[in-house]
Amino acid sequence: MRKQQAPQHRRRRIRLAVGTPLALIAAGVLAYGAVFGTFGDDAEPQAAAAPAPVPDNAMAAVASMQPGWNLGNSLDAIPNETNWGQPRTTETLLDSVRAQGFKSIRIPVTWSDHQGAAPNYTIDPAYMSRVKQVVDWAIADGLYVILDVHHDSWQWTSKMSTDHDxxxxxxxxxxxxxxxxxxNEPAQLVFESVNEPxxxxADNTRKAQMLNExxxxxxxxxRASGGNNKNRLLMLPTEVCTPDQRLMDNLATTIKSLRDSRLIATVHYYGYFPFSVNVAGSTRFDTQVRGDxxxxFxxxxxxxxxxxxxxxxxxYGLLGYDHGPGAVERGEMLKYFEALGHAARTNKVTTVLWDNGSFYDRGKLRxxxxxxxxxxKSSWTTRSATASSDRVFVPKSGPVKDRSLALNLNGATLTALKQGTTKLVSGRDYTHSGNRLTLKAATLTRLVGDRSPGVNATLQAGFSRGVPWRIQVxxxxxxxxxxxTGTTASFRVPTQFRGDVLATMQAAYADGSNAGPTSWTPYQQFNTAFAPDYAKKSIRLTPTFLKSLKDNARVKLTFHFWSGATVTYHVTKSGSAVTGTTS
Incomplete structure (x- = not known):
């Protein structure tokens, strides 16, 4: 058994001692409004500060944890820390995360593969030491830490109805x-009972009983373990951490029954599901997605x-972003995160971004x-204006026309429209009236030049607050x-994209019935059933999609592009062979 390196925070910068006087702790109590308004846009590395005192009031303490970040796919990976593609967690990584403005870090941990057999279920001391090392680094950086029991939830706690004892x-x-x-860890450490239980x-009643238990x-x-655990903040989840009303009511009942003022409720949110993964034609952050x-919240x-x-x-996040690039269009994704940050602030909910390596590159620390x-980051403190799209498509041939975008001002005002450092002239290059921004035909003609396919220019709309909105021409x-031709294991539709971008795909049999694994809708799931490869000039149809098709049945595919263009294609599967035709 390899000896684990001892926690190093005692040899680093001087930190707040565990025995900080209560008077100093009381001085650290912050109101929600103050806490949610302390972050600027500068994410440059900075010296780690001493841990902030933990307010005695749980509501204020949770406010002090805003915003948070998840160390996903690391200590929760199965069976070991680096098996899911992330590098071994370092002190430098946590320093870097703290420098981005985060105040808390959730450290998911899967214990299953590091436990002995019944009846003691002894956790490997080396693994416990490794978890403690990472926790101590984070606390030494001034971060609150949430420590949980993670994928154990589906590995063995899920068997509770048939193997209760x-x-x-x-x-x-x-x-x-x-x-x-x-x-004996300081109060900055928070325990979470179980992830997504x-x-x-079991039926709904029995599930509620088991989670309460x-x-x-x-x-x-x-609480019985003593030390600082007697008053430590403890976090309790709903079933599967779903924010449905019935499940939250059940959790509220449990929390009230425990009569403990230092308890926290926790749920997860990945958005309206069809939008979150790009399925059923839900490609835009529309009123339904925003309403959900x-x-x-x-x-x-x-x-x-x-x-x-x-x-x-x-x-929180978007499931499509976790599963590969392109599933959720970037501008629609920006609108989602902007709205989520606003909803969290106004409803006083502390947020912890789920990051399995999709957002922050842990090797390059950027x-x-x-x-x-x-x-x-901007959404932690203010609103930003957005627009109906972050792309303006100009046809390759034919006359160029004025193009308009609807602005979602969110209380801001348009201050400038720029191309690089060059400020466009209102009235000549564009017009702005109310919530409508119109790019003039002459301006677009200049921007697209010889109209070579793809992005010809990038504009930036600046506003009185928040971040600018990028517009690609x-x-x-x-x-x-x-x-x-190809096989169910490897099939690509040769595609000359000619500057366009794929939005979604429909699949139907000749009789009009839905084809594909997502049989309840003709619109299949991005990256699960199909995925564009712009570099290789093709659209890959996945084995999951192809193997779900009926043998020798002609399937009509309709590819929808962000310009508004559609292209029809046909595939037929016969055993493992697949034939694709344009007619």
Missing amino acids: QVRARFDATWTQIATAFR QFDN LNTSFHKVV LDKT KRMRDTFVAQGIPVVLGE WKDAGLFRQI ISYDTPVQSDT
């Missing part, structure tokens, strides 16, 4: 060991915050999409596809 014994043994190992083979036992075990977001506020129970949104992070022609 063994699950309870293992759950209690796991938390007894964690609580003992961390009982789920229960097999686990949450209640977790509370009892931790607003109603969900209002439910959090009414069920918990208004009743004096603080809420941590333990994970954001993979810096503009996206600027939008997220793109020349395009209708995409062209060609016949080909």
